[in-house]
Amino acid sequence: MSSSEKDIKLTSRRNFLQTGLVLLGGSAVLLEFGCAPTQRKVFDFVDSNEAPNMGLNKFDANFWIRILDDNKIELASPKVEMGQGVFTGAALCAAEELNTHPRYISVIHPTTQNGPVDPFGTGGSSSTAGLFEPVRKAAAITRVALEEAAAKIWKTSASNVEAKDGKVVYADKSLSFAEIIKQSKSIKFRKKGPALKTRKDFQYIGTDQPRTDLLQKVMGASIFGIDYELPNMVYGTTVESPYLGGKLKSFDADEALAMKGVLEVQEEDDYLLVVAEKRYVAEMAARKVKAEWTVNKKWTQEDIDAAVQVGKGKFESIQKDGNAAAVFRNKDQGKTLEFEYRTAAAAHAFMEPKGTIARYADGKMYIITGTQQPNRDRVEIAKKLSMKKDDVDVQCAFLGGGFGGRFYINKVIQAARASKKLGRPIHVLSTREQDFINNYYRPSSHHVMKAKIENNQIVAVQHDMATDDMIFDFMPAIMQKLMGADPSSCHGAAFNYSIDSRVTNSWRVDTPYVTGIWRGVGIVATSFAKEVFFDEIAEELGQDPIEMRLAHLKDEKDARHGRLRTVVEKVRDASNWKGKSVAGFGKGFACAMDRETVVAGVAEVTVDNGKIKVTKFTLGIDAGLIVNPEGVRQQCEGCIMMGLSSAIYEELLVKDGKVNHSNYHQYPVAMLSDSPEIEILLLGTGEHVYGVGEPPIAPVAPAIANALYSATGKRFRNTPFRNDLS
Amino acid sequence: MKINFKINGKAVSVDVDADTPLLWVVRDELKLKATKYGCGRAMCGACSLHVDGELTRSCSFPVKFAEGKEVTTLEGLSPNEEELHPVQQAWMEENVPQCGYCQPGFMMAAAKLIKEIDNPSTEDIKANISNICRCGTHPRIIKAIKRAAQIQQSKTSSL
Missing domain, CATH: 1.10.150.120 ([2Fe-2S]-binding domain)
Structure with missing residues (x-):
């Protein structure tokens, strides 16, 4: 089957029986923003201004779960699958309450018009955790409805029948779910579902399950956004400014237009779009366009480093406990330690470049793309192209990596605009070079850490950090007033250790490129600065770094302290922390609390001919109730590899007004050859599901830096370490 | 220009610019989408396939060099889901x-x-x-x- 045929299947109304199935459960799923009152304000604002045509807490038929006529159970996921395994997690949650093995359940991406799409997008390590309640509620209500309908067919009480593996069973009789729907005039859904199972009753949740998309991905099925085709589709390649802030001054497209197969060159405010019958022709023609750009300032890396500096930009206080100012002022007593740290800007560099297929016809826009925020894309198209939101439908496909880099897909608007002008479907794809150069990035950061030591005790700590925004650029301007400090950039900046006086300040600075979310958001930087600093404090105090951490996790009011202590002890023991160290070999420790998830890691490194080699990484995590241990392990492995990559290699630099990395040869990332031995310790506690997609990245860079110190005697206070220590 | 080769055991003939990377021919002309565009410069390997048994990064392999050869993509690695490679x-x-x-x-x-x-x-x-x-x-x-x-x-x- 060709992709175009598949697409027809994808977009046509699916063949489900009757109206029927489904419902809705639950509470809106929110990304976490700052403290509770702010979160409330943010939520209210977003809810009232960007309310989608269907929120997650609205009841509508055919919305979450559908029983197809072949008795396949189809679950529409409000969260997108970008590799994090949410489809598998969601299938397990539905399976549990449908009393039906997960293999009977297929999970799909609904379009923004025909199913539940999270208005806030997919990110913040909230996908499986966020679906845990609503999917189980939806499944439970569906199960009860099917059991009651079956009981009616058999003229018995619903208490006598039981759903099991896609059927409802009564004594020696059974009917498939699809059969029940066929034989029933109507299916009645109760507004309020039955009590949900608790942990002790789970038969599927908490068991290791292979990915629901495993076979598709092993067979190479065309499931990614840019794999799709639409009939009569053409291809587009853009010509965009290589300079930061460059504006189109003039262009000459004659040579491009003369090429065989080139249809037209569209001129937009700040880019050109070459349209051709074939991808290769479009790309070759784009190279022939001579464009001139107006550049007000040719930025350099020195400009940016000078801007990202504590003391510059807008000051915001994030944490103020105790009396740190007075403690630090008192120079007569104790000793002050002060060190500076930096982390580099980074690209997402996911493997599927950004691309979008758009079809404008009869006043309606249809989009296929891999996006972390289908609803935002829909709203954005409506706004930019003066359309009604209900006339725009976005079909999310599997994402070839997300990592926060697909909260905004520049190709969506470009493709939508082009299709509207052309009246034909168009496939617009970034070249890899454009994905590096015309994109948004994780901002660089600067940290000044201070600690006051008195009588061999830490009595005060202060963290001042400077960085650009991560989430503000993607939100209405009013958020900045509401929240002050960008909650993503400053994520993890505050101290959690039990120390009397703790101060954290943010300096909000501006850099010449768009900055945004990157896996882990601010905690990649803040955890690095804090956890390397605590290693330095332990050294100053002459204490073992792990025992010193444990001694400062003693807040009985914060349940995370006790949970983290347990994780730290497990990691200490599993990594043989106290084992004898040999020359040229080092171990390093770091830990973190990320929202409710607690993590700790030990890195083991050697340096060979100036090359850093992480030989082993032991990571412990308590993320609450674990839905799919196998999925959590994958996320931990992913965080270790991406954290290692970021720590050792990744830096996005600017030179002569341009981003200085056009492709992977100039932006190295971790490869198979960097892969350490990995040991994951999973500790699932309690009844609540917490995030796992990002927290495990927090300890990776500082643990490696601390291990490098132990191996070489040299402190690594800036990432990346760059893999040449010779 | 017409170029003839075998893909996953099947003879095909495509009429494209002879310099077109094999990647785009496989994806857009032959509709086999397992082979991916990643970097366009033979650095990331997402477009890897076999040409006469040799591992080839198809984003940087002009289709003209496939003339008369056997190309295997992931779709051709196994006959079906039951008999996996x-x-x-x-x-x-x-x-x-x-x-x-x-x-x-x-x-x-x-x-x-x-x-x-x-x-x-x-x-x-x-x-x-x-x-x-x-x-x-x-x-x-x-x-x-x-x-x-x-x-x-x-x-x-x-x-």
């Missing part, structure tokens, strides 16, 4: 993919590697496969390649 079987057993985008290229590289080295060590794998994965499936890929080699051996020995 040892690499695909191992990938299933190790639950390797995350986003999955780079995996076809890795599987094509792995299929070639276990033909060359029938029992590769971790070091053999690290030294010979230079594809890029961004999700961090590296540790599972290494395990899966070793497992694929074992599956291949057990299949050969049972013949």
